[in-house]
Amino acid sequence: MNHISDAIKEYILSEFLPGEDPANLTATTPLITGAILDSLATIKLVAFLEERFKITIQAHEADADHMDTIAEITKLVTSKM
């Protein structure tokens, strides 16, 4: 499970938070409600997750209720593997 959250964290840092100190992005940092992921970024992240983990994420899951933190995204991904 650790490698899943690490991969998500790495992707978010490189794509949406260039230059940010990795220590500042934790498993509970709000992503969508914290304006780190806007709608376009969320779509990009979903595409990355589907490709990387060979899963399908439903449109209704790609929102702040299911994907607002790395912990929640990890849980969502794990449940589909």
Next chain:
Amino acid sequence: MSATGLHAVLGQAAERHPDAVAIEESSLDERGQVRSITYRELDRLSDRVRDRLRALGVRDGDRVGLYTRKSIDGVAWIFGALKAGTAYVPVDPTAPPPRNAYVMDNCTVAAALVERRFEERFRAEMQALGRVPPLLVIDEAGGGEGLRAALDREDRSAAAPASTSAQSAPGDLAYILYTSGSTGKPKGVMLSHENALSFVDWCSETFSVMPSDRCSSHAPFHFDLSILDLYLTLRRGATLVLVADDLGKDPQRLAQFIADRRLSVWYSAPSILGLLAQYGGLERLDLSALRLVLFAGEVFPVKHLRLLQGLVPRPRYFNLYGPTETNVCTFYEIPGRVPDDRTEPYPIGGVCSHLQARVVDPDGHSLPPGKEGELCIAGPGVMQGYWSLPEQTERAFLTDREGGRWYRTGDVVTEAPDGTYVFLGRRDRMVKRRGYRVELGEIESALYRHPLVREAAVIALADTESGVRVKAFLSCREGARPTLIQLKGFCAENLPAYMVPDLFAFVDALPKTSTDKVDYQRLKELT
């Protein structure tokens, strides 16, 4: 018959208060004395300029350039130019010489006052453009001494015959102020004697300046704030205190200067007031003489205004609004103290009594109060047009059915029920993002609310993927930069998602134009 026109302001004051000090400079002479000039002396010195200009062949209706640092010499030249029936054209002595040569060549100045330090480059640049006008060169601007010496020198070779001052008609040009044009070339805003006098009369009725007042001249003469400084002060027989360019940018020295010179009326762009509040050490100074603080030119971030008012509570504070093309056209007195929880900038206020205002849709139709539209201004304060740019002049105006000319400010406002206007943004600083209309200034004012942010400026960049990307430039208090995650989180709490900047960049200080406004062009070049 006595002279008519803007220059009559000086003649009348010189009759009433001949021995009062008209102008004082910030710099001291070699004996450590304050350099100053009385109304009588200024009137006399500008008479000599008038006569010399005419001896140089300058005719009524010509343009005359000013290329010196701010000084008594410069003010005497300005009044001399007006008395000779010409329009004066001041340039920014800190601007690149090719730009200044472009300006003087563009409006074909018939003569110019130039300081020795600028002369060689200026001559070469004018030569390259094909024509060098007669130049009166002074060794150093300061105290009027350089100008007197230059006039003496000219008189020794050929005396200038005494003449009388021009009877300027209301529509005659009084000055041309060049502002940055959208094409990259500066454009000359032509203002007449009536434009200037109607504005000065309004100022005189609205701000009760008295002979005992000591008024600041912070803005350079090529900036339209200088019109209020010069002519309101002299019309009321008060003393104008010229603030040198370098002093005007240094908040600590400037704050001390305001206290030491007992300034009572201050007028500047908000940015320097914000710096004075943050770094001026105002709490240690006696600013009890200050009774009127006027600001104009851009939006004053509320948190800096609150800080300033907290440190200097006594004066009345006025937000003045208007482009160079109309000078001040609306004004708003800040009512009492800024509440702690206020984050919205103050309104730009109601229209000045010598002008009329209306709000129009993109087709030029009037809109009722409450609707967003472009502010248009008519009346005797509105410019004659842009120098030798008939098409741009025509585009700048809307003509109503009765033939009235309305200047389109390019600023989007709404009219509140009480008749005051609320500034929403520049027409050209509004971008569409994901279908929403975004005013970049609104993002800036949200960023200003962050406790670590000292200055914020936002630009829009074209982007192939998303159409437009919004980039924020921030300068922060030393060593206390928020992280990207913190900034985004802060934006999420204060802005709708479609307004959160895509990119953040930190700078030590925002680049500024010579008129102390945020230099958005430079910011775009930084990216």
